[in-house]
Amino acid sequence: MAEVEITGLEKTYPGGGRPAVRAVSATVADGELLVLLGPSGCGKTTLLRMIAGLESPDAGTIRIGGADITDRPPRERNLSMVFQSYAVFPHRTVAQNIGFGLAMRKAAKPEIESKVKWAAGLLRLEDLLDRYPAQLSGGQRQRVAVARAIVMEPDVLLMDEPLSNLDALLRLQFRAELKKLLSDLGTTCVYVTHDQVEALSLGERVAVMNEGEIVQAGAPLEVYDAPASVFVGGFLGSPPMNFLEAVLDGDGIVIEGQRIAAPPSWEPSGQVLVGVRAETITAETGTGEGALQATAEVVEPLGSATLITALVGGQRLKVQVPADFRIATGDRIRLRPRPDRMSLYDPRTGRVIS
Numbered sequence: 001m002a003e004v005e006i007t008g009l010e011k012t013y014p015g016g017g018r019p020a021v022r023a024v025s026a027t028v029a030d031g032e033l034l035v036l037l038g039p040s041g042c043g044k045t046t047l048l049r050m051i052a053g054l055e056s057p058d059a060g061t062i063r064i065g066g067a068d069i070t071d072r073p074p075r076e077r078n079l080s081m082v083f084q085s086y087a088v089f090p091h092r093t094v095a096q097n098i099g100f101g102l103a104m105r106k107a108a109k110p111e112i113e114s115k116v117k118w119a120a121g122l123l124r125l126e127d128l129l130d131r132y133p134a135q136l137s138g139g140q141r142q143r144v145a146v147a148r149a150i151v152m153e154p155d156v157l158l159m160d161e162p163l164s165n166l167d168a169l170l171r172l173q174f175r176a177e178l179k180k181l182l183s184d185l186g187t188t189c190v191y192v193t194h195d196q197v198e199a200l201s202l203g204e205r206v207a208v209m210n211e212g213e214i215v216q217a218g219a220p221l222e223v224y225d226a227p228a229s230v231f232v233g234g235f236l237g238s239p240p241m242n243f244l245e246a247v248l249d250g251d252g253i254v255i256e257g258q259r260i261a262a263p264p265s266w267e268p269s270g271q272v273l274v275g276v277r278a279e280t281i282t283a284e285t286g287t288g289e290g291a292l293q294a295t296a297e298v299v300e301p302l303g304s305a306t307l308i309t310a311l312v313g314g315q316r317l318k319v320q321v322p323a324d325f326r327i328a329t330g331d332r333i334r335l336r337p338r339p340d341r342m343s344l345y346d347p348r349t350g351r352v353i354s
């Protein structure tokens with residue numbers, strides 16, 4: 001069992017002022033893939049490096065498979081790390097790069113050969129084993145880095161933005177391959193990214209970080225559909241969740257002087273922010289009753305759908321409509337947010353109310 005259990009982890013760098021990681025607790029189940037997601041500087045890499053043993057925490061404990069490894073050096077943790085920068089050795093062949101860790105462990109030559117062959121097969125590198133990194137594409141180099149990590153059959157695999165140096169198309173392809181590979185191997189994995197699409201697509205669970213803390217953790221779609229705060233809703237999703245300033249009274253929601261129905265469970269709360277995703281709003285052209293009257297300020301055809309930036313009074317929101325929806329800039333439209341997909345936030349704290 002390679003469950004990772006982190007309790008109360010803290011880290012402030014010398015001269016760093018604010019803590020890079022604050023009171024972080026999390027559990028990654030055996031065989032699970034946890035994605036750490038957050039903006040630049042939120043502490044993702046620091047947290048990962050503490051699990052790896054490359055940084056020592058000021059407080060807190062790290063357990064792997066029940067054993068407290070907080071003070072153990074990296075080589076005694078049986079984990080492998082893949083970095084964004086590949087970090088492959090330029091003067092060694094692909095085979096030597098993949099087998100490097102096994103050779104350091106003084107594994108027998110036939111064992112190294114068979115394991116290198118196994119890992120190279122999984123990452124489609126069989127035909128490149130005699131090449132040097134300079135003779136590889138960026139995508140192939142990153143495959144070598146992943147092969148080198150999995151060949152060690154670690155208890156835990158740590159990945160720090162492993163796809164971010166690849167171009168968009170390659171990233172998309174490798175993402176799906178990596179997902180399949182990690183699920184086939186069943187290795188416990190902690191994966192750091194600031195790319196929210198990657199987090200949604202890869203993670204069995206996503207932990208969203210902000211300013212050194214985990215602010216929400218859960219299944220990707222759970223976090224996407226019901227963000228715990230304005231920060232999470234604004235960070236996760238493309239476009240980000242819309243947040244409309246509104247008043248919630250006994251008769252419904254008032255936005256820019258227009259009234260729409262509120263979900264039955266919502267209690268009158270005065271000034272609120274209504275969170276609504278672009279694809280959960282239905283749009284109709286023309287004017288009429290019982291919907292938000294808006295103007296299409298920008299119309300962006302995306303191929304698979306069309307994104308409208310709509311103006312409701314002085315407030316802007318994004319609305320995603322089917323690609324065949326006929327709309328032009330300046331058109332009047334009516335918007336109906338789906339009541340079961342709206343969330344309610346406190347404008348002072350930014351936290352979810354309902």
Ligand code: ATP
Pocket residue numbers: 013014016020038039040041042043044045046047194
């Ligand atoms: P990114 O996505 O940009 O890599 P991150 O979320 O991984 O960011 P960290 O690299 O963990 O964030 O950094 C967290 C905070 O700690 C930042 O404010 C950063 O400036 C600071 N920090 C990171 N490494 C050091 C260091 N060696 N010395 C001092 N401060 C550091």
